[in-house]
Amino acid sequence: xxxxxxxxxxxxxxxxxxxxxxxxxxxxxxxxxxxxxxxxxxxxxxxxxxxxxxxxxxxxxxxxxxxxxxxxxxxxxxxxxxxxxxxxxxxxxxxxxxxxxxxxxxxxxxxxxxxxxxxxxxxxxxxxxxxxxxxxxxxxxxxxxxxxxxxxxxxxxxxxxxxxxxxxxxxxxxxxxxxxxxxxxxxxxxxxxxxxxxxxxxxxxxxxxxxxxxxxxxxxxxxxxxxxxxxxxxxxxxxxxxxxxxxxxxxxxxxxxxxxxxxxxxxxxxxxxxxxxxxxxxxxxxxxxxxxxxxxxxxxxxxxxxxxxxxxxxxxxxxxxxxxxxxxxxxxxxxxxxxxxxxxxxxxxxxxxxxxxxxxxxxxxxxxxxxxxxxxxxxxxxxxxxxx
Numbered sequence: 001x002x003x004x005x006x007x008x009x010x011x012x013x014x015x016x017x018x019x020x021x022x023x024x025x026x027x028x029x030x031x032x033x034x035x036x037x038x039x040x041x042x043x044x045x046x047x048x049x050x051x052x053x054x055x056x057x058x059x060x061x062x063x064x065x066x067x068x069x070x071x072x073x074x075x076x077x078x079x080x081x082x083x084x085x086x087x088x089x090x091x092x093x094x095x096x097x098x099x100x101x102x103x104x105x106x107x108x109x110x111x112x113x114x115x116x117x118x119x120x121x122x123x124x125x126x127x128x129x130x131x132x133x134x135x136x137x138x139x140x141x142x143x144x145x146x147x148x149x150x151x152x153x154x155x156x157x158x159x160x161x162x163x164x165x166x167x168x169x170x171x172x173x174x175x176x177x178x179x180x181x182x183x184x185x186x187x188x189x190x191x192x193x194x195x196x197x198x199x200x201x202x203x204x205x206x207x208x209x210x211x212x213x214x215x216x217x218x219x220x221x222x223x224x225x226x227x228x229x230x231x232x233x234x235x236x237x238x239x240x241x242x243x244x245x246x247x248x249x250x251x252x253x254x255x256x257x258x259x260x261x262x263x264x265x266x267x268x269x270x271x272x273x274x275x276x277x278x279x280x281x282x283x284x285x286x287x288x289x290x291x292x293x294x295x296x297x298x299x300x301x302x303x304x305x306x307x308x309x310x311x312x313x314x315x316x317x318x319x320x321x322x323x324x325x326x327x328x329x330x331x332x333x334x335x336x337x338x339x340x341x342x343x344x345x346x347x348x349x350x351x352x353x354x355x356x357x358x359x360x361x362x363x364x365x366x367x368x369x370x371x372x373x374x375x376x377x378x379x380x381x382x383x384x385x386x387x388x
Contacts, residue, residue: 004079008172008226011352012267012290012316019381020346020353021079022374023174023318025360026072029116032367035388036075037068045118046100046111053096058089058152066159074169076374076386080226080354084175084219085149086156115363132189139203146214154222161223175224176271177215179257180208181250182231184240184274194245205253213260220264227261227268228293230254233283234274236299243279254287267291269318273359275299284311295319297358303345316352321373323357328364332372339376 007017026032033043041051042064051061065086073081094102100111101121108121157173164171183191193201216227233239239246258268269291276283277300284292292315295301303320306312319342321327326338339355346353355377361370367388375385 005170005172007079008354011354012226014316014350014352016347020343020355020377022076022377023078023080023082023354023356024073024076025082025357026069027360027362030361030363030365030367031116032361032365032370033068033072035367037071040064042068045116049094049102049109049111049118050096052090052093053102055093062086062152062155062159066156066163069156070160070163073171074167078171080172080174081160082174082176082228083157083160084177084224084228085153085215088150088153117363130187130189132187135190135204136200139200139207142203142207144210146210149211149215149218154218157219157222157224172226173224174226174228174269175216175219175222176228177212177219178208178229178231179212179216179253180205181229181253181257182233182272183246183250184232184235184272186240191241194241194249198249201249205249209253209256213257216257216260217264220261220266225266226291227266228271229257229261229268230270230272230287230289232272232274232294233279234272234276234299236275236296238275238278240274243282246279247282251282251286254289258288262288269293269316273299275301277305280309280311284309284315289315291316291318291352291354293318293356294359295356296324297322298324303342303349307345307349312349312351312353314351316354317346317349318354318356319358321355321357323359323362323365327357327361327369327373328366330369332368335369335372336376339373340380343377343380 003018007019007021010017011021029043029045037043041047041056042061069083092105094104094109097103102109109118110121112119190201190204219227233246233250261268267290270283270287270289271293273294273296275296295317297320306317321339321342326335343355346355371386371388378385
C-alpha cells in the first residue's frame with residue numbers, strides 16, 4: 001500500500017498516519033493552474049468558450065482536462081483527489097459574438113476579469129431558472145427510471161486514473177454526487193412544498209435519489225473509494241429549513257445514500273457549507289457519515305467547536321483552512337499561522353484529520369496564499385518547499 005492510500009485510510013479509521021493527508025479541490029480556470037499546466041483552453045475560461053465555439057472535439061477536451069487535473073494534483077503532492085463526473089459534450093455549442101463574449105441558448109455571456117470566469121451578462125439567480133409548473137409536469141411524467149448519464153461523463157476520471165497508474169501514484173479518488181438533499185438550492189416554491197405540499201417534495205426527492213444513487217454506483221465502480229454527498233443545508237445563521245423538516249425530508253435520504261455507499265464498500269463524506277449547530281445530532285451522528293467536508297470555519301464550524309462537541313471523535317474532519325477570509329484576504333504569514341494551528345488541532349483529534357481549504361481553491365483565493373498554505377504544511381512535516 002502506498003503512502004497516499006495508507007494515510008487517507010488511517011485518517012478515516014481514526015488512526016495516526018505518518019503525516020496528515022493533504023486534499024484539495026482546484027476549481028476550473030483558477031490561475032493556480034497557469035504556472036503548472038500553462039494557460040490554455042482547459043485552464044482559461046475565455047479560451048475554453050472560444051474552443052467550444054470553434055468546434056473542438058470532445059475527445060481533445062477530455063484529454064486536456066485530464067492532463068490538467070493530473071498535473072496540478074501531482075505538483076502539490078496530494079493524497080486524495082477530487083474527481084467525479086465531467087460535463088457531457090456540449091449541445092448546442094456557444095457562438096462567439098465578440099471579444100470574450102458569447103451567446104448560448106439565447107443567453108449572452110461575457111468574461112469577467114475579476115473572477116476569471118465566463119458568466120451571464122445579465123445575472124440570474126439560481127431560483128429564476130426554475131418554473132414550478134414545469135417541475136411539477138416533469139414529476140408527473142417521471143416513469144421511475146434514473147436520468148441517463150453518458151459514458152463520456154466519466155472520461156476525465158478514467159484518464160486521470162490511467163495517468164496516475166502509469167506513474168505509480170496510488171491516489172485515493174473522491175467522487176461527488178448529490179441526491180436532492182442540498183436544501184440551500186431549493187427555489188422558493190420548493191421551500192413552500194415542505195410546508196404546504198409535502199407530496200411534491202417527496203416525489204422530487206425520489207427522482208433525485210434514482211439518478212444520484214445510480215451515479216454513486218457508477219463512480220464507485222470506476223474507482224472512487226470516497227463519495228462526497230449531501231449538499232448545502234445551512235448558512236451562517238443555521239439551517240435553511242427547520243430542524244423538523246430536515247429530520248423529516250432530508251435526513252432519511254442522507255441515511256439511505258450513506259447506507260448505499262457503505263454497502264458498495266466506499267466511505268461517505270457529508271459536504272455542506274454553513275452552521276449546523278441546530279441540527280448537530282442528525283447532521284454529524286444520525287447521518288452515519290464517515291467524514292465532513294466544506295467545514296465552514298467562518299460560519300462557526302471551528303476546530304474548537306468540533307472538539308468541544310466531540311464531533312471530532314467520531315467523524316473525520318476534512319478542513320479547515322478558512323477559504324472565505326484567510327486564503328482570500330489574509331497575508332501569506334497569516335495563512336501559514338492558520339495552517340500550523342489547524343494541523344496541531346487536527347493531530348489532537350481521535351476522529352482523524354485531512355487538511356483541506358474550508359471549501360476549495362475558488363476564484364477569490366490568492367495564488368500566493370495557497371502556496372503559503374501548502375508550504376506551511378510541508379514545513380510542518382519536514383518536507384522541501386514548493387516553488388512557483
